Amino acid sequence: MAADTPVDILQKVLENEILQSTKVVEEHLDAEIQKLDQMDEDELERLKQRRLEALRKTQQQKQEWLSKGHGEYREIPSERDFFQEVKESKNVVCHFYRDTTFRCQIMDKHLTVLAKKHIETKFLKLNAEKSPFLCERLRIKVIPTLALIKDGKTHDYVVGFTDLGNTDDFTTETLEWRLGCADVINYSGNLMDPPFQSQKKYGTTFTKLDKKTIRGKIYDSDSDDD
Secondary structure (H helix, E strand, O other): OOOOOHHHHHHHHHHHHHHHHHHHHHHHHHHHHHHHHOOOHHHHHHHHHHHHHHHHHHHHHHHHHHHOOOOOEEEOOOHHHHHHHHHOOOEEEEEEEOOOOHHHHHHHHHHHHHHHHOOOOEEEEEEHHHOHHHHHHHOOOEEOEEEEEEOOEEEEEEEOOHHHOOOOOOOHHHHHHHHHHOOOOOOOOOOOOOOOOOOOOOOOOOOOOOOOOEOOEOEEOOOOOO
16 A cells, blocks of 8 residues: 555645534534523623624724724825824824825725725825925835824834735725734734735834935835935
8 A cells, every 4th residue: 555645644634624614613512502502581681782782882992983083095185184184093194195105095995995995093194295384294215204103103104015925006905904013903814914915024123214314305115216
C-alpha cells in the first residue's frame, strides 16, 4: 500500500480540524438550547425584554449619530465648523483635500462608501487651501491627508496612499482596514491581514507625517517635487 503523500496528510489534518471545529460549535448550540429548555416563562420574558432593550438602545444610538451628520460624507465650509463637528462626535475622519489634486477624488470615492457603512464615525472633508490655520496646527503638509480624530484629539494620520498599498488602485476594503488599525471605525476583519491588492507585505505601524515637508507649503502626494 502506497504511503500518504504530503498533500494527503495535509488534507487529513484540515479535515480533522474542520470536524473538531464543527463539534465545538454543535456542543455550544446544544448547551444554549438546553439552557433555553430549562427556562420558565418568567425567565424567557426577562430575556426577551433585555434583548428588546438592547435593540432599542442600538436604534437610539443610530438615530443620535444620524442627527449629528453621521452616515454621509460631507464637506464643511470652514475651520470654525471643523471644531464644532469634532466636538460633538467621538470618532471623526476628516479628509484635507485640494480641488486640483486627482488623488483627492480617489479618496472621495472610497470615503463616500465607508461613511454609509460606518455610521458610528463621522466622515468630513475640508479644503486645505481654505483652512491654513488648521493645516498648520495639525501639520498637514501632503494632500490628501486624513486626520483621524478620537474624543476631540487627532489620534493618527493617513498621509497620501503609502499606507494603502502605495497605489492609486487601492480598494475601499484597504482604506477600511487602515481606519480599523487606528480604531476610528468598528472593523470586523482581521487587522493582521491587510487586503492589499499586491503581494507585497506592509507593516501595521505607520508614520504620523510624510518626510516630504517644508514649513508653510503643502504638497500633493503624487508630486515629484522634493
